[in-house]
Amino acid sequence: MQTLDEQLTSAETFLDDSFYLLLERMRKEHPVYWTSGLNGARFWSVFKHADVKRILLDGVLFSSEREGVMPVMDETLSAANRDAFGPGEMLIAIDPPRHAKFRELISGPFMPGAVMETSAVKTALIRKIFDDLPADGIIDLVDDLAAKIPMTIIADILGLPQERCADLLKWGKMALTSSDPEYSGGDAAATTEEGIHQIRECVRKLAMPRRRCPHADALSALATGAIDGLALTESEIVQNGTLMILAGFETTRNSFSGGLLALLEHPDQMQLLRDDPKLIRRAVEEMVRWANPVITLMRVATRDTELRGQHIKAGDRVVIWLASANRDDEAFENANQFDVTRAPNAHIGFGFGPHTCLGGPLARLELRVALEELLSRYEGFEVRGKPERTQANFVGGLKRFPIRLIARSSAAASRELQFSANATPTVT
């Protein structure tokens, strides 16, 4: 029988959805919990929505810069996890007040207005991905669709050659989910370092020539960027180019595949969307709340403080469990119910406070268009194998999800979808 600490810190716990039961227990019994990980790793685990929000909001008391934001559940991963997030140089790991100037510099193409202005181009790119799918046939929802959408869009924004995307995706998995032996072959620290190194070198080769010879893309804007009259250093350019690649791939992929799985598991919710496509915007929020593509984040306390009677000391690591906060019944009515009509929906899947996801408007557009295309092009979907989760408790979600797309025309024979958890193909 594993201890609570072992369950929380072992990535294997997150191979199936039963980890939500563990998180529910933690919210009830140990909402702020001093946790022992592997090889001497120690940190506070925080599970309640209100507490997680408070920590996210106070970027000075709870620093992202001290050790980066990837939780250290195993002390041997401490250096690799910290270096992956370039503390002090990568936007996500810069503390206020300096953070605000970096964010302003980088935010241009991700602001809601800019995303709206370019939505026709982005919609066309997503439609093209759908055009290339079989009209009726079996695909892996994760690789053939959910991964391709954010990859194609960010490549367009940054001006990355499409032929580099497959490698970038592979290196992103190595960097963020090295806890899964499929990506690491056992040495998680070396895998994280190698994944990050490869992305950085790729970004360096693409970005640095654009300093002298800028194109009309976000990587060029970064390469020629300056704060308070000082040009960004090569390292800052490379780190932030890397962030834009890392931040949007896995998260959007996991939201879409996890969200579709939820719709298949709840056919009444799928039907609501078919009956009233205006609900799709709300459904996108619920998909992110439900799928929890970012399970945890880490901060370091910069001074002594207290949370629910627990004394957090300056220098203590604090792991915030977004996946728990998003199922907290003190923040959501019927929190354990997947409800595409949910409004308001105060989920913190995109974070909260100064580091709130910069790509939120873009991710929402991608998810909305993808869902609209799926529902309008296909009559149903048939599950063709057990959906498999990545072995990870930082950025997590489905890594394989074979489904058959059922074209509208062939739907007469197969009216509605039924989901089969035991992976037996079913269509009715």
Ligand code: HEM
């Ligand atoms: C559904 C998809 C996405 C989810 C769930 C998600 C989630 C998050 C979360 C939770 C944070 C906060 C991190 C923290 O507080 O330490 C964050 C930050 C960030 N995200 Fe996203 N993200 C998504 C898509 C994207 C996309 C498409 C991009 C585009 C490049 C992006 C870029 C960023 C950046 C640059 C930050 C750092 C912002 C800052 O530090 O000021 N994200 N994201």
